[in-house]
Amino acid sequence: MKCSKCGVCCRLFRINLTEEEYKSGRYRTEFEEFGLVEDFKEAEMCGANIIMPNDDGSCMYLKEGRCSIHKTRPQSCRNFFCADKRFDNMIKKIDEYKKASIKRVE
Numbered sequence: 001m002k003c004s005k006c007g008v009c010c011r012l013f014r015i016n017l018t019e020e021e022y023k024s025g026r027y028r029t030e031f032e033e034f035g036l037v038e039d040f041k042e043a044e045m046c047g048a049n050i051i052m053p054n055d056d057g058s059c060m061y062l063k064e065g066r067c068s069i070h071k072t073r074p075q076s077c078r079n080f081f082c083a084d085k086r087f088d089n090m091i092k093k094i095d096e097y098k099k100a101s102i103k104r105v106e
């Protein structure tokens with residue numbers, strides 16, 4: 001099964017960067033205005049390693065329904081696939097979101 005590129009996962013979930021990704025400075029992150037948190041465990045605890053969301057909660061790199069940094073997207077984005085049973089809880093949330101979206105359109 002291939003990714004349908006619906007972009008729902010990029011709207012629903014917060015993306016945690018790895019230590020290397022966080023320290024690379026390649027990504028815009030929550031609380032970046034306060035500077036880099038040197039201790040990565042501390043960064044994780046306060047959520048400083050999370051990609052900055054848009055006002056609607058979607059990932060800031062989601063542009064016109066597509067990932068604008070696809071080739072350099074974070075590892076957690078590479079790992080996730082909504083047909084993989086390991087991600088059951090996330091898949092349920094995606095299904096709920098899609099059903100709610102359909103109801104809003106009807």
Ligand code: SF4
Nearest residue numbers: 010059061062067077
């Ligand atoms: S970085 Fe790209 S793939 Fe990852 S959540 Fe954001 S838009 Fe989606």
